[in-house]
Amino acid sequence: MKERLRKLLPILGPFLGLAFVLALFTAIGPEGFLSSYNFRTVATQTVIVGLGALGMTYVIISGGIDLSVGSVIALASVITALVLDAGHDALTACVAGVGTGLACGLVNGLLITQLGIVPFIVTLGMLGIARGLAKYLADEQKVDAPTSWITDLMTKAPEPAWLFFAPGVWLLFALAAVLALVLRSTVFGTHTFAVGSNEATAELCGVRVTRVKVAIYALCGACAGLAGVMQFGRLTVGDPTTAMGKELDIIAAVVIGGGSLAGGEGRILGSLVGAFLMSYLANGCNLIGAPTFIQEILIGCIIIAAVALDRLRHAAR
């Protein structure tokens, strides 16, 4: 029984955190916090961080980090807007946005593996490069684009109404399901864990560590690219200054969800719950009219508490 509980705790942990936040704000009782309309709003607000967190989960499991995702989101949103503005159709624009992210991730992965530079430094560099590139391409202003179905992806009133959530939210859920399955049930998923758990062993066992890493960063980049497309959909413009610092929210979501920065641990579902937890926290603070600094302090406390709980769990063994 105790054994079962010990195995369940890391999976339940993020849910308990989410339940705590929900209970907290329900107790304070802002108007409409638990309403379905608010749930829908929060879900839509979670899409950007959630998508970023999916790819980041892979990176963190492999023992790496990607600091560039915030900038890549901005770059992808600008590219999407520019492609639409140039008269191409919406699908092409989406592909261009996701492709931009994929390319950034690929460059990250290649620099990390081929030059042997630690991920922190490479992606810190990419953070600057992608942001600068976005500003250059957008001429340092917001890029307007003709309306298309991309903006419908993030609408709060989806058509048809039975969808309940915005299409972007469903996309997040579907991608999460696929990536969770890939992590559990494919050779690539096992190798992701192996690289993060003990890279030397993975190498000795014939795992193509370089390939696995490049693929992981490319995947993370592509997820950020998709998040960028969604960000464009939400803002209806390509904004080179958007998603500033979002990488930290994304990393926080993964860590709250049970990811270990030392590698070898992390769960897609956990990261998703982590992303929702942060959205609800922001949303709750907004509803009670608390200043943003309260929200920032709370998120900071929750990150530290999540990791501290994780440490306690490990120490208890």
Add this chain to the structure above:
Amino acid sequence: MPASGRGDVALSMRAVRKSFGPVVALDDVTIEVRAGEVHALVGENGAGKSTLVKILAGVHTPDSGELALAGHPFRPRGPLDALERGVAMIYQELNLAPHLSIEENVLLGREPARCGWLDKRERRARVTRALAVLEHADLDPGERVASLSPGARQLVEIARALVGEPAVLVLDEPTSSLAGDDVERLFRVIGALRERGVAIVYISHFLDELTRIADRYTVLRDGRSVASGAMAGTTVATIVAAMAGRALAEHYPRVPHVPGEVVLELQGLSGRALPYDVDLVLRRGELFGIAGLVGAGRTELLRALFGLDPIRSGRVLLAGVTAEPGSPAARLRQGIGLLSEDRKGEGLAVARSVGFNLTLSRLEPFGRVFSDRRARDECTQGFVDRLGIRCRDPRQRIAELSGGNQQKVALARLLHHDVDVLLLDEPTRGIDVASKVEIYRTLGELAARGKAAILVSSYLPELIGICDTIAVARRGRLGAARPARDWTETALLAEATGAEVVA
């Protein structure tokens, strides 16, 4: 199953040479290993054994010379290629991914899969079969490796080597992290593999182990194969002489010393789970040995004593005065020092220099605020000369040193701190014979100068060879201490395993 019959040459290396820049690691090595034999490969650290193993594993490519598997040229392109061609490795350091399960580790890099999707049923079946061959059907293939004991982890490594049904199996110091019964189990598995015609290359520093299990041997010295022959009729002394290039006059040098007054006394010391109710009396100038199986509470006793683990009850007396339970820093001030069994993980900062590591616990002599690096280097050099540490200079990184020399640095730190009581946990594990002898000699000199040491070791001849007093730990308790000359290996083993109930 290996295609060759028993007695055929399964693996041969002829005039193999390998250099790294100006350093020649292997210079003319010739070895023949037959199917169905256990071939012992011996040599001091730095003799070239690990380079040879890495060539077999496909990690390194030789500069010249020929390798052949069952008569066919063998030039592995990488670890996976070597494995697929029938050469499996079990490395000295446990090489497992702790976050993965047993089955994920066993088939890592060779997962049964269709289009990238794992065939989990096939994986479970293959791993279950491999564990059954190892007489360990009790292990759950889904269990995380992090929660396994060292012995069980070793089994996972062996299972990993076996699933490919290798023709050649290389074991590099497989017993250095195992306790008695696990060693016996490993030997049974090796025996079974030999019967099935697998050619086994067995590397170990435990020479008495080799005389038990090996059929033939090859000695490496300074990158050359200098001697080889049948194990039957060969004495340990002959092999040691070939390894060192000289007859080691005394395997266990004894510096005369006489135990004096009591320096440390434990009364009913109990830790969290282990140790339990331990009494111990240590005198100045005494080398006190503790034998016992892994998990008997030997390491835990030293850790509790040194303040790394909590003391639940009992007393520690230093020179007759009760010492409060304290942190490692407090213990060091009281003149107690610990040499960790985990050299790379705990004992040394391997990325830092010899001097950094040696002086870390006591930097005061080099200045209270600013550290005088020259003075530190000079001090370090003194210990380098005294203990015969082989390094370029005091600023060379620990990672570049051999295991034996690393251990000497760890020991030198205690000497530099000038502790009165040395707690030594497996001080000679996995290091070469010459370094061992240096360490034995140093310990003898310390005892002659009135220092005292508690020495935990799994290598019984060493305990009997150098200690004055020995006690056996079993299930957290420490048995009665008796003079070393009254013990035999059999008696120690019997008490450690509880095979014989002493009335």
